Amino acid sequence: MLDQILPNHLLNEKAAPVRGVIFDMDGLLLDSEILAMDALVDAGKDIGYDVPMSFCRQMIGVPADGCRKLVKEAYGVDFPIDEFFSRQEVVLRDYVDNGRLVLKEGVIPLLDLLDELKLPRAIATSSSRYRTDHHLELVGLNTRFNATVTRDDVSVGKPNPEPYLTAAKKIGVAPEYCLALEDSHSGAKAAHAAGIRVFVVPDLMEPTDEIRQKALAVVKDLHAVCTYLTHHAKKA
Numbered sequence: 001m002l003d004q005i006l007p008n009h010l011l012n013e014k015a016a017p018v019r020g021v022i023f024d025m026d027g028l029l030l031d032s033e034i035l036a037m038d039a040l041v042d043a044g045k046d047i048g049y050d051v052p053m054s055f056c057r058q059m060i061g062v063p064a065d066g067c068r069k070l071v072k073e074a075y076g077v078d079f080p081i082d083e084f085f086s087r088q089e090v091v092l093r094d095y096v097d098n099g100r101l102v103l104k105e106g107v108i109p110l111l112d113l114l115d116e117l118k119l120p121r122a123i124a125t126s127s128s129r130y131r132t133d134h135h136l137e138l139v140g141l142n143t144r145f146n147a148t149v150t151r152d153d154v155s156v157g158k159p160n161p162e163p164y165l166t167a168a169k170k171i172g173v174a175p176e177y178c179l180a181l182e183d184s185h186s187g188a189k190a191a192h193a194a195g196i197r198v199f200v201v202p203d204l205m206e207p208t209d210e211i212r213q214k215a216l217a218v219v220k221d222l223h224a225v226c227t228y229l230t231h232h233a234k235k236a
Contacts, residue, residue, distance in 0.1 A: 015197075018233045020173030021114060022196065023163060024061075025125035027183035027203035031102050032137060033060055039092035046087050048078055058197065060205055061184025063126045063157025089131075096138060103139055104203075106222030111144050113226050117233045120171040122147040124163040124180075124190075129153070146171050159186040161194035168196065171228075181225060185211050201224055 027033035037056045044051030054073060059067045064085075071081055080143040095101070114121050125132055125147050129152040147170035153161045168175050180191035183203040191198040192214040200207050200215040207218050217224070 007086045009187055013178055016176050018119070018179045018229060019177040020119060020168065020171045020179075021121045021229075022167045022171075022180045022191070023121065023123050023186065024180075024187045025046050025123050025135070026054065026127060026203060027060065027104075027124070027133060027140065028106055028138060028181055028187075029104060030201075032135065033183070034097075035100055036088075037204070039088045039095060043084055043087035044061060046091070047083055049075070049079070049084075051084075054103075056223050060203075061126060061158060061182075061186040063107045063151050064128075066157070066186075070141075078157075085108060096135060100136060101138055103141075104222065106226070107141075110222045110226055110229075111141075113229060119229075119233060120146045120173060122171045124149045124158075124167040124168040124187075126151050126157050126163075127185075133157055159185075159189035159193065161190050162193050164194035164196055168194070179225075179229070181222070188214055201225075201227070 037053055040056040040059070041052055041053055062070070068081055068085070071084065073078060074088055079106065123132070125148070127135075127150055129150045132148055132150045133142065136148070147167060149163050149167045149170065151157050154166055156162050161210055164180060165175065168178050175195040178196045180196045180198040181201065182188045182198055183190055183201050184205060184206065188198050188200050188211050197216045198214065200211060200218045201221060202218065207215065212218055217227070217228075
């Protein structure tokens with residue numbers, strides 16, 4: 001059961017003010033995780049393999065090298081892994097370009113609040129630079145962030161903290177004054193390891209006990225983040 005509202009202690013705590021916000025992209029800003037999972041399943045069928053959704057979900061929030069490792073371990077070295085992921089990109093692009101990509105609940109009100117508070121914001125995503133730029137432009141968010149950090153911009157992806165530390169540096173805000181927003185387990189671990197408080201807004205993955213311990217809160221949607229920021233944001 002997700003927390004429907006913020007606990008009172010989060011509203012009343014003497015926390016460091018939030019001076020910047022770092023967003024995950026897929027499954028947090030964009031309702032794209034389910035599209036990526038469907039594309040993996042369809043890509044498998046296209047090359048003659050049964051790649052079930054239950055297996056594909058293990059790749060949520062995992063950078064490309066980690067996904068390739070999972071596939072190799074599950075299907076062996078003879079699996080046509082390059083063809084598989086290339087086909088997934090084609091299928092996903094078709095889904096996206098035909099209108100299936102939409103924003104998650106609460107994205108626009110939250111970005112509008114950040115504008116009002118004049119808070120810098122960044123994206124830290126495991127997606128490629130091409131996919132990130134393409135998807136953000138399609139949904140009209142390409143001008144609403146001060147920085148974007150993709151898997152192409154770091155040497156190690158989530159759950160390593162590098163993506164979040166890089167994003168914090170790009171917006172000029174120390175980690176302890178940032179707020180991270182994540183849907184995946186690996187993303188929440190990355191933010192926590194970077195020393196950044198993190199809200200988890202689950203998409204396709206239910207939070208584990210470990211993730212609940214690492215998260216500042218687990219909430220239903222991004223509207224709860226607006227509530228938190230009205231109490232803890234530091235106006236620029």
